[in-house]
Amino acid sequence: MNKTGMTLIVKTVTRITVWMILLYGFYIILHGHLTPGGGFGGGVILALALLNVLLAYGRDYTGKWLNIPLLEHVExxxxxxxxxxxxxxxxxxxxxxxxxxxxxxxxxxLSAGTIPLLNIIIGFKVAMSLFLVVWVLAGIKMSKGDAV
Amino acid sequence: MPVETWLIFTLGFMIFGSIVALELKDILSSIIAIGVVGLGVSMSFLFLQAPDLAIVQFLFEIFALIILVRAFIGKENHQLEASPTNRILTVIGILAVLVLFIVSIPVFKLLPPFGEPLMNVSQHYLDAGATETGAANLVASVILDYRAYDTLGEVTVLFAAILGVFAILRSTAKHKAAGGSHE
Structure with missing residues (x-):
């Protein structure tokens, strides 16, 4: 177990809930043409799930867990x-x-023609964009206190 | 109760929250008070029966709050000193807003009733949106079928934004890693 990030309680809870949040995000994206939500809302939920991991485990661990260059390519x-x-x-x-x-x-x-397709594309786009912005911002080292 | 009553209640809540955010000494409490304002926006979208907007507003509020807390936690709070010049400027600002409000009262009387004129285009979306696009959620049918070109523009804006962030922040990180300081 690595020492960076938050306490063991936060890490354990995050390890369980991150998959539920990701599932909920995919649900919102896939049902965008039927229920409120859609690509933008679902994409932000996906980004928040990854952000949860970043906050709980720290930047180094998240960089090993996620394939950051792949996320850039998906974006x-x-x-x-x-x-x-x-x-x-x-x-x-x-x-x-x-x-x-x-x-x-x-x-x-499976209805509405290209609308679900575009919803999925926008969902991935928004999720990757928002997470990568936070990822890059978290990498800046402050002059006095350190970032994440 | 009519929707206007709820809207006035949430708007008053938001104005109160923003004043509290301005006046608090502790910066973490200020950020939380700003979160109250965003929550008020989300609630008013819900009262106006726009759940799609309410969801996105709520999520972006959480996102912005996390970034603000992360950025400002443990930082010193630099506040403007209460000097006579500042007080005079505050009084001038409040007077200017009041004068503008009184001058614009005749304009408010010309405004149509709340949500009243339904345009031809919106009427067509309501009538034929479900049959023409096959989407049960009319908002999705508008943003991804009738107005998909606008959504393409939004995707481009997001792409340009992340391109700018990467271009600026990555170069400084590389500079610092190399040991060289720019200017």
């Missing part, structure tokens, strides 16, 4: 994927960001 790729979906709209349906997939049954999880 950039999701911005590109949004454009890809937009250009697929031009190719298939004739206009940028057109809803080219089948609409499906109302209230079904």
């Amino acid at each position: 950039s790729a999701s911005a590109l994927l949004f454009l890809v979906v937009g250009f697929l709209g031009i190719v298939v349906a004739g206009s940028f960001l057109a809803n080219f997939l089948s609409k499906g049954q109302l209230f079904a999880i």
